[in-house]
Amino acid sequence: MTQPVPVRQTAYASGAAEEAATAQTPPAAALGQTGPPVFTRAEVEQIHRLLPFIAYVDGQLSIDGVTGERLWDGQRSLLLHVPSRAVDNYRSIRDAFARYFSVSVNCAIKACYLGPVLAALRDAGAGAEIAGELEWRIARSLGFAADRTIVNGMSRQADHLQMLLSDDGLLIDVDSMEEVQHLEWHARLAGARPKVMVRVNPLPPDSFFSERSKLGVGADAAYELLEHVARSAHLELYGLHAHQLVRCTDPAQFGEIARRMGDLRTELASRTGGRVSALDLGGGIEARYLLERAGHSIADFALAARDALAGSDGFELLLEPGRYVFGDAAVVLSRILGTKLKEGQHWHIAEVGSNLLPPTSDRAYPPLPLRIADGTPWKRTHIADPTPTPARLYLDAMLPADIAGEGIALLGTGAYTAVRASLWNAGLPDIGFIRDGAVEIVFDRKAQDEAFRALYGIELGPMDAELEEPQAGVAEPLRARQACH
Numbered sequence: 001m002t003q004p005v006p007v008r009q010t011a012y013a014s015g016a017a018e019e020a021a022t023a024q025t026p027p028a029a030a031l032g033q034t035g036p037p038v039f040t041r042a043e044v045e046q047i048h049r050l051l052p053f054i055a056y057v058d059g060q061l062s063i064d065g066v067t068g069e070r071l072w073d074g075q076r077s078l079l080l081h082v083p084s085r086a087v088d089n090y091r092s093i094r095d096a097f098a099r100y101f102s103v104s105v106n107c108a109i110k111a112c113y114l115g116p117v118l119a120a121l122r123d124a125g126a127g128a129e130i131a132g133e134l135e136w137r138i139a140r141s142l143g144f145a146a147d148r149t150i151v152n153g154m155s156r157q158a159d160h161l162q163m164l165l166s167d168d169g170l171l172i173d174v175d176s177m178e179e180v181q182h183l184e185w186h187a188r189l190a191g192a193r194p195k196v197m198v199r200v201n202p203l204p205p206d207s208f209f210s211e212r213s214k215l216g217v218g219a220d221a222a223y224e225l226l227e228h229v230a231r232s233a234h235l236e237l238y239g240l241h242a243h244q245l246v247r248c249t250d251p252a253q254f255g256e257i258a259r260r261m262g263d264l265r266t267e268l269a270s271r272t273g274g275r276v277s278a279l280d281l282g283g284g285i286e287a288r289y290l291l292e293r294a295g296h297s298i299a300d301f302a303l304a305a306r307d308a309l310a311g312s313d314g315f316e317l318l319l320e321p322g323r324y325v326f327g328d329a330a331v332v333l334s335r336i337l338g339t340k341l342k343e344g345q346h347w348h349i350a351e352v353g354s355n356l357l358p359p360t361s362d363r364a365y366p367p368l369p370l371r372i373a374d375g376t377p378w379k380r381t382h383i384a385d386p387t388p389t390p391a392r393l394y395l396d397a398m399l400p401a402d403i404a405g406e407g408i409a410l411l412g413t414g415a416y417t418a419v420r421a422s423l424w425n426a427g428l429p430d431i432g433f434i435r436d437g438a439v440e441i442v443f444d445r446k447a448q449d450e451a452f453r454a455l456y457g458i459e460l461g462p463m464d465a466e467l468e469e470p471q472a473g474v475a476e477p478l479r480a481r482q483a484c485h
């Protein structure tokens with residue numbers, strides 16, 4: 001079971017290279033070196049094929065059936081969550097795995113805290129994966145059932161442990177002897193017998209979960225923890241847990257983690273007679289739209305797990321997807337502040353900043369035009385943010401030449417964005433969600449300014465300073481209202 005596996009790389013499909021649609025466009029040197037291949041013009045125009053809740057209707061972008069002014073007034077940029085897509089993503093994973101397993105899908109709420117999105121998932125039957133006290137409070141206040149909540153985290157403090165132990169049915173994860181002993185001590189005090197899962201790293205270390213990662217334990221240490229838990233009068237040995245994938249688009253890689261977990265379970269039974277009732281394969285699957293664009297579906301992952309676990313039975317399968325469920329379930333609608341021509345390359349500067357959208361690759365947030373009009377030429381351009389950093393949102397995009405005046409929509413903005421956002425430099429856009437065919441805003445500039453005052457003690461003045469009328473004949477040069485040529 002320690003056979004080497006190939007070094008893991010995110011396997012983005014090679015896709016239709018620099019696309020036929022660029023045929024009319026002079027070849028431009030691509031700047032992007034990381035991330036998936038560029039979205040082609042055809043992919044943009046037919047985005048509904050990849051993301052069925054997004055389409056161009058009479059040339060106008062429509063999201064979840066909302067279009068035009070009802071979608072966005074173009075005033076302040078907007079992070080718009082689409083709960084119905086998150087639910088659809090959740091159902092796709094649940095249904096795929098339910099064909100072969102007794103499965104519980106526990107969405108990793110660390111990826112998205114927006115109440116209406118989480119409530120929609122809860123109502124659809126999803127469980128929650130949480131890490132730390134804050135997320136326990138979120139899950140509690142939203143009413144996720146305790147026995148559908150997986151509690152990850154480390155070095156839990158006494159008061160938090162006592163709260164966890166008062167919540168009957170939680171699955172509590174541990175990955176060190178100190179943590180086990182603390183939990184055991186508090187369980188005895190509380191007269192509780194919590195269900196415990198042990199977190200192991202079944203795959204060899206790689207650049208993401210390196211030897212120097214603090215997370216999980218190797219197989220030998222895992223046996224030690226499992227045996228300790230199995231012998232304890234105050235703990236119930238329940239599961240074996242792994243979370244070692246990141247943005248995985250490769251079903252074989254997922255199958256490998258499943259196979260190794262099955263082997264560990266069998267080995268534990270033969271060594272100690274200890275029996276684990278649940279195998280938790282964690283999260284780490286790429287956002288659904290990128291997975292499907294790379295030529296796979298979640299059904300391929302379920303099949304790989306079925307094959308890998310064919311020799312094991314009598315267990316519940318647990319999954320903790322974050323990015324897969326939330327990643328493509330939000331779109332940022334951003335103004336374009338200006339353009340720049342640098343060494344022959346065109347740049348559009350979006351209003352939304354990398355303080356909201358972490359620049360995780362050169363092509364993390366594929367841009368779409370808000371409008372597609374016949375006859376408008378398409379050009380290659382880079383999309384960057386206005387912060388004083390080299391952050392880029394998407395390099396080498398193919399877009400209509402008039403986006404500067406229109407604004408853009410950025411895909412893939414639903415996971416690990418608002419939860420990790422800061423009020424640095426660019427500030428935050430409005431944040432909202434779509435319910436019953438209408439956009440509801442939950443965070444606006446007033447809320448941003450209040451948060452700023454609470455954090456930094458500065459009352460920001462009004463933004464709309466009275467502007468003097470420009471003198472007759474002295475018009476401001478056009479900026480971002482014109483095409484970038």
Ligand SMILES: Cc1ncc(COP(=O)(O)O)c(C=O)c1O
Nearest residue numbers: 108243283284285320321322323
């Ligand atoms: C333990 C655990 N489970 C699940 C997840 C969700 O991962 P992803 O969003 O990549 O699916 C994470 C993310 O960090 C995690 O730490």
